Amino acid sequence: MAYQNITAATEDGVAVVTLNRPDVLNALNQTTMNELVDACEGFDRDEAVRCIVITGAGRAFAAGADIKEMAGASAPQMLAGYRFQQWERIRKITTPIIAAVNGLALGGGCELAMLCDIIVASETAQFGQPEINLGIMPGAGGTQRLTRAIGKYRAMEMVLTGRPIPARQAEAWGLVTKVVPPEVVLDEAKGMAREIAGKAPVAVRLAKESVLKAFDTHLEGGLDFERKCFYLLFATEDRAEGISAFLEKRKAIFKGR
Amino acid sequence: MPDTIIVEQSGGVMAITLNRPDVLNAVNDQMAGELRDTLRQGTRDAAVRCVVITGAGRGFCSGQDLRDRAGGPTSYREHLHATYNPVISLIRTMEKPVLAAVNGVAAGAGCSLALAADLRVASERASFIEVFSRVGLVPDSGSTWFLPRLVGLGKALELAYLAEPVDAQEALRLGLVNRVVPHEDLMAKTMDLAQRLAAGPTRAYGLTKRAMTYALRSTLEDALDYEAHMQEVAGRTADHREGVTAFLEKRQARYEGR
Numbered sequence: 001m002a003y004q005n006i007t008a009a010t011e012d013g014v015a016v017v018t019l020n021r022p023d024v025l026n027a028l029n030q031t032t033m034n035e036l037v038d039a040c041e042g043f044d045r046d047e048a049v050r051c052i053v054i055t056g057a058g059r060a061f062a063a064g065a066d067i068k069e070m071a072g073a074s075a076p077q078m079l080a081g082y083r084f085q086q087w088e089r090i091r092k093i094t095t096p097i098i099a100a101v102n103g104l105a106l107g108g109g110c111e112l113a114m115l116c117d118i119i120v121a122s123e124t125a126q127f128g129q130p131e132i133n134l135g136i137m138p139g140a141g142g143t144q145r146l147t148r149a150i151g152k153y154r155a156m157e158m159v160l161t162g163r164p165i166p167a168r169q170a171e172a173w174g175l176v177t178k179v180v181p182p183e184v185v186l187d188e189a190k191g192m193a194r195e196i197a198g199k200a201p202v203a204v205r206l207a208k209e210s211v212l213k214a215f216d217t218h219l220e221g222g223l224d225f226e227r228k229c230f231y232l233l234f235a236t237e238d239r240a241e242g243i244s245a246f247l248e249k250r251k252a253i254f255k256g257r
Numbered sequence: 258m259p260d261t262i263i264v265e266q267s268g269g270v271m272a273i274t275l276n277r278p279d280v281l282n283a284v285n286d287q288m289a290g291e292l293r294d295t296l297r298q299g300t301r302d303a304a305v306r307c308v309v310i311t312g313a314g315r316g317f318c319s320g321q322d323l324r325d326r327a328g329g330p331t332s333y334r335e336h337l338h339a340t341y342n343p344v345i346s347l348i349r350t351m352e353k354p355v356l357a358a359v360n361g362v363a364a365g366a367g368c369s370l371a372l373a374a375d376l377r378v379a380s381e382r383a384s385f386i387e388v389f390s391r392v393g394l395v396p397d398s399g400s401t402w403f404l405p406r407l408v409g410l411g412k413a414l415e416l417a418y419l420a421e422p423v424d425a426q427e428a429l430r431l432g433l434v435n436r437v438v439p440h441e442d443l444m445a446k447t448m449d450l451a452q453r454l455a456a457g458p459t460r461a462y463g464l465t466k467r468a469m470t471y472a473l474r475s476t477l478e479d480a481l482d483y484e485a486h487m488q489e490v491a492g493r494t495a496d497h498r499e500g501v502t503a504f505l506e507k508r509q510a511r512y513e514g515r
Contacts, residue, residue, distance in 0.1 A: 181467070181483075183490040 005032040007057075008039040013050040013197035014190055015043040022058025028108045029066035033086045044093045047256060050197035050204065052093070053189045054116060055100035061125065062109030067134070087140050090115050094205045096196055100189035101125045102182060106164060111138060114145040117208060119175060120189045121167040122182035127175060128164025148215055149175045200238035201256035259291035263313070269306040269455030269514070270448065271299045278314025283322035284366060289340035296347040306514045307455040308351065309447055310374060311358035312367075320365025320388065333394075341366055341398040348373040349399075349470065352463025354454040358447035359383040359434065362422075369398035372407065375466065377434040378450065380443040384422040385433060391420045406473065407432055458496035459514035 007018045017039050019026035026032070036054075043049040056062055070078075090097075090112075099105075099116035106128045113119050113127070121127075129142045137143065138159060147155040150173040158165065170176040180188045196204060206229040213225050233239050237257040245252035263274040273295055275282035284292075299305045312318050348355050348370075357363075357374035364386040371377055371385065387404070389396045396404065396417050404413035408431045416423065428434045438446045454462070464487040472480040491497055496512045503510035 181486050181490065184486050187489075 003035045003039065005029070006035045006039060008043075010043070010046075010049055011190075012194055013048060014193040015039075015046075015049045015052045016186070016190065017043075017052065017054050019054070019056040019062055022056075022060070024066075025060035025063035025104060026056040026058070026109070027064060027066040028062050028112065029069050032066075037086045037089045040090055040093050040095075040097070044095045047201075049095060050199075050201055051193035052095050052097045053100050053186070053193050054097060054112070055186055055189065056102050056109075058103070060104040060106075060109065061099070061101040062106075062112055063104045064107030064109050064130070065140075084140060087111075087115065094208065096193075096204060096208050098189045098193050098196075100186050101127070101167070101176070102185050104164075107131055107138070107142070108140055111140040111142045111145070114141060114149065114175070117211075118177055118192065119170075120178045120180070120185060120192065121170060121176045122185040123167050123179050124182050125167040125170075125176075125179075125185075126164040127158075127167070127170045128162065129159050130162040130164065132160060132162040146175075149173075198254070200233075200236065200242055200252075200254040202236050202238060203233050203242075206233060259295060261285070261288035262291050262295065264295050266305065268452055269304065270309060270451045271295075271302075271305045271307070272309045272311070272448070272451075275310070275312045275318050277322075278312075278316070280322060281316030281319035281362060281364075282312040282314070282367070283319045283325075284341075285322040285325035286340055288322075289344060293340075293343045293347065296344060296351065299353075300347060300351045303514065306353055306457075306459045307451045308348075308353065308355045309358055309451045310355065310370065311444065311447070312360050314361075316361040316367075317357070317359045317363040317383065318367025318370055319362060320367040337397055341369070345369065345373045345399040350467075352466060353459055354451075354457075354462055354466075356447055356451055356454075358443055359385075359425075360440070360443055362386065364388045366398040369396070369400040369403065372403035372433070373399050376450075377428075378436045378438060378443065378447045379425045379428060379434040380440040381425050381437060382440050383425045383428070383434070383437075385416075385428055386420060386422045387416045388420050390418060456512060458491075458494070458500060458510075458512045460494045460496060461491045464491050 005021050007020050009016055017036060019032060021027065021032065040052060043052050097116040098118045098120060099113040101113050101119060101121040103122060103124060104126050105113045107130055110127050110129055129138045129146065131137050143159060146158065154173055167176060167179045171179045178188060210226045210229050213222050217225065238254045241254060242252045261277055263276050265272045273292070275288065277283060277288065299308050354376070355374045357371040357377045359371050359377055359379040361380065361382055362384050363371040365388045368385050368387055387396050387400060395401070404416060412431060423431065423433065425434065425437045429437045468484055468487045471483050475483065495515050499512060500510045
């Protein structure tokens with residue numbers, strides 16, 4: 001499928017999806033979201049792809065939803081639309097996704113970054129939920145994922161004032177794990193993605209699922225889930241290979257079996 | 258077209274002359290705005306590879322024009338954020354060399370402006386005064402950040418408390434300026450230096466400035482890591498390839514700033 005608003009490429013088990021409407025700071029309109037979902041689902045089905053990186057072309061990661069598109073929408077239209085189903089579909093991707101936040105991540109752009117599993121940011125990046133300035137509020141996970149990531153009081157300040165925070169602040173608050181110069185943010189994310197791509201694929205997927213489970217279950221349920229995933233991995237060839245390689249002091253070769 | 262400053266551009270050098278000589282180039286809101294817009298343009302214009310800031314007439318810059326502030330808005334904080342702070346930030350983040358040719362008195366925010374530059378060439382007639390305490394104020398426009406880094410905390414506090422003029426020779430001794438030259442040679446010497454820098458590997462200079470700025474607030478470990486990133490970026494520039502080629506061919510490198 002040829003995309004209009006994104007580009008997608010794979011290399012060494014790593015897929016890179018680039019939001020590519022730099023003239024509108026990669027605003028997330030319906031076409032962009034459709035293409036993003038299509039690309040991510042395609043990569044999720046592709047066994048050769050072990051990690052996905054999402055980034056933005058130009059100055060922004062994504063400066064939010066396409067405001068023009070929402071300008072004429074009524075509440076029933078927003079409710080009936082499938083707008084948010086696309087976000088759910090990205091949430092269900094089992095391959096790890098790294099956001100390489102190269103610049104502004106505002107509103108939907110911040111929510112998209114938070115939908116990813118790891119966030120690496122340029123030192124020039126900014127994160128914000130400015131919806132309140134438009135008389136609305138975050139609608140694609142902003143109030144939930146931001147709160148879980150940085151805590152109630154910080155999330156409340158960001159959501160109620162609409163003020164963005166710089167990358168280093170986001171790092172100090174735990175939203176971002178690594179801040180690097182803008183020129184190397186994609187390299188950094190790709191390097192991390194290659195590292196993950198070199199691990200045992202089944203273990204990676206179950207580990208991702210298990211970490212995410214921590215957000216919607218109580219501790220006992222989460223621990224039970226974790227233990228079952230852990231037992232399950234003992235049925236894989238990769239687990240036997242991983243342990244032999246460790247004991248033989250060599251690099252493991254994982255096959256995803 | 259700005260009318261409180263003169264902007265000239267040639268051979269990769271953007272020269273900005275503060276031009277309100279009858280008030281020793283005191284800064285009013287208009288000048289702060291024009292300076293900000295010009296620096297922003299200089300930042301974006303790849304043809305600009307070095308910026309020089311100087312003053313017309315006897316003074317470099319006497320700081321805030323107090324007449325301009327009479328009856329104005331009451332919040333000093335908001336005024337600083339709207340006027341001086343963007344100018345200082347632009348000078349510090351602009352990834353190309355910025356020189357101050359200090360032709361006379363640099364007082365208050367004018368002193369801060371000189372200190373914000375990467376290098377300072379001073380005329381023998383230059384003087385620096387952290388004049389703020391004389392009117393019961395705190396050094397602003399970056400002076401509290403620049404001074405202790407340039408001269409050490411003890412001297413910085415002395416300069417701020419006593420608000421006495423520091424002449425060019427004393428400024429050189431303290432490390433407040435890089436060079437002192439005869440007054441009549443100031444612009445020629447500064448422009449020579451500017452032309453030399455404008456013909457240099459601009460990206461590498463810019464990355465060097467970024468790395469040192471970063472290092473000022475980091476640990477050695479973080480600075481080493483950051484340097485490695487900067488080197489990765491510099492290593493991909495055309496100027497680096499040209500520098501290596503020229504070295505091997507035993508000729509002068511011709512840098513293009515990319």
